[in-house]
Amino acid sequence: MDELYDLTERQQQVLAYIAEHQRDHGVAPTVREIGDHFGLRSPGGIHRILSLLRKKGFVRSDDGKKRSWRAVAVIPEKGMPVLGKISAGKPIETIALSGEHIAVSPSAFGSEDCFALRVSGDSMIEAHIVSGDLAVIRPQSEVENGDIAAVIVQDVLPEATLKIVQQKRRTLVLTPANHAYSAMTFKGAECSKVRILGKCVGIIRR
Helix, strand or coil: CCCCCCCCCCHHHHHHHHHHHHHCCCCCHHHHHHHHCCCCCCCCHHHHHHHHHHHHCCCCCCCCCCCCCEEECCCCCCCCEEEEEEECCCCCCCCCCCEEEECCCCHHHHCCCCEEEEEEEECCCCCCCCCCEEEEEEEECCCCCCCCEEEEEEEEEEEEEEEEEEEECCCCEEECCCCCCCCCCEEHHHHHHHHEEEEEEEEECC
């Protein structure tokens, strides 16, 4: 699975401010402007947040420039849509949350089509995905073995759930990342019941 992007609420706020400043003013904010915006006096604290965002691939910096910290992908006007919620435990209905967006660019996760689903349950905790997280989903109908995906199983799991997908010959296994839960195995024609909504390409923790 791709590296999980685990953004804290403060990291997300700083990223959103940088992108919005770029969009509104045409230049990135200075470290002092970031600190003033959030009421933080210590530049060291801002630098730590910026360094973590750079490590996660959301921002980059140009040495020697005053306005050096720039968002890699500028956040669109509304950000990434939150389309509903997804189970990491018992399957639950995916409910559309009209109008809800988070201030993170979908392109930061590799595709403008990415969307977020709110996680409920504990079946993926060994993959460091916990209830309340936002799972970033890149729409696609196929994934590689070992990828975590949002899936629906016709007549079995009509609601969306998050599982590790493994396929060998004519057998498809949906595995939780929690030993307290059992895997679901489908063979032969049963495999056609499994619909993959997309690959989980990131996690945002608010």
